[in-house]
Amino acid sequence: MSTRCIALVDVNNFYVSCERLFRPDLMNLPVIVLSNNDGCVVARSEEAKVLGVPMGVPWFRVRELVKNSGITVFSSNYPLYADLSHRVMSLLSTFSSSQEIYSIDESFLDLTGMSSQMEQYGQVIRKRVDQWVGLPVSIGMGPTKTLAKLANYLAKKRPVYRGVCDLGAMSSGQMESIFASIPVSEVWGIGRRTTELLERVHIRTVAHLRELDTTVARRRFSIVLERVVKELQGISCLDLEQILPAGRQQIICSRSFSHPLTGLNEIKEAIALYTERAAEKLRLQCSLAGRIQVFIQASLFKPEERRHSYAVTLSLSLPTDDTACLVRNAFLALEKLYRPESRYVKAGVMLMELHSKSHRQSVLFGVSEEVQSAKRRDQLMNVMDGINHRWGKHILGLGWSGLAKPRPWVMKQDYKSPGYTTDWQQLPVVKA
């Protein structure tokens, strides 16, 4: 039996690469992409990294640097990224019968037994994604997910691997010396806090961590760290999760406002809109929510308590996916939270205790009036989702989310690129 081979394929500087796909003139030039509301930097090209733009830095803090260095800036264009992500993922699915889509730009593939030359096979995948979609990927391989992640780090950081690194093909001596050169903070699952704790016991490199006794890892740290150590040792603890997006356990929709809001009505508009979106996602995965939480974040006047977050959670008498019912409950929660003297900078809605919809049918069976009414609501929601899907987001809503468009509070997106692949009006024009 051959050892397991897990590959992690990920798109290099994904958002930047998506923008460049339609702006080839920006190839080899510094480019960054901002988060929602143009809040902070979430993606950087290699050239921008070299110029010293840190990851996650607030936009206002690097604005000058960016302008002076001639860096091109984009607001996030999620419809574009989601569309390109989908193309990459479906192409990757043809290389393996077992795929986990881990994030918008990352996918695990089980490549066990696919080839005796895994590194070459990886190069084939890279080339195919480049030719068919036009995006650059790096590929890491190893016997566990954590090792595949680590291999991916090497594939990306060290040119010697030419974008594909297979730890499974290395001798233990080779691995040992490579691991001794990687800081422990690069390991998947080791964040800032754990890095500090490990530092105290002089565990600084991947090699150190790999040697840690697993029972000690569990006793002194946590069950999570024990798993990480085992995975580094080649003992698989994390399975490929081939769940569709259908399996979410909670659904959140939240946004910062373009400027602080004080009026209840404006905040209600936002909450209604967020609830509508969350409910749409809920119906898309055929679930019902049992609880709903509303939270609002206030920016206070005193600098030492600049932001304060409050939340109210309500249990619904019956699990539901009905937008109207969810919005009603969201408003109840909001009214408990709202203080007229506060300035609110962000709000959100969270749907929790999600159950599969097929389950509810049986609960309601026999209560004919309720069944009839639930059926009618279902039909209404189906029609709404259908129209919004066909004609664009939120053509049809429930009137609570405000009629004035553009809504004054929606997020800033000052540098957004066109919807090249998702809007007929914005298709790129090819010059002959």
Added chain:
DNA sequence: TCTGGGGTCCTAGGACCC
């Protein structure tokens, strides 16, 4: 003046029960 949004998993502690 300006610091994203959407997730998962684990743990500690309180309430309650026997």
Added chain:
DNA sequence: TCTGGGGTCCTAGGACCC
């Protein structure tokens, strides 16, 4: 008035990920 041990369930919060 003193006060054990064990179990479950729930919630809040931390840590981490992209």
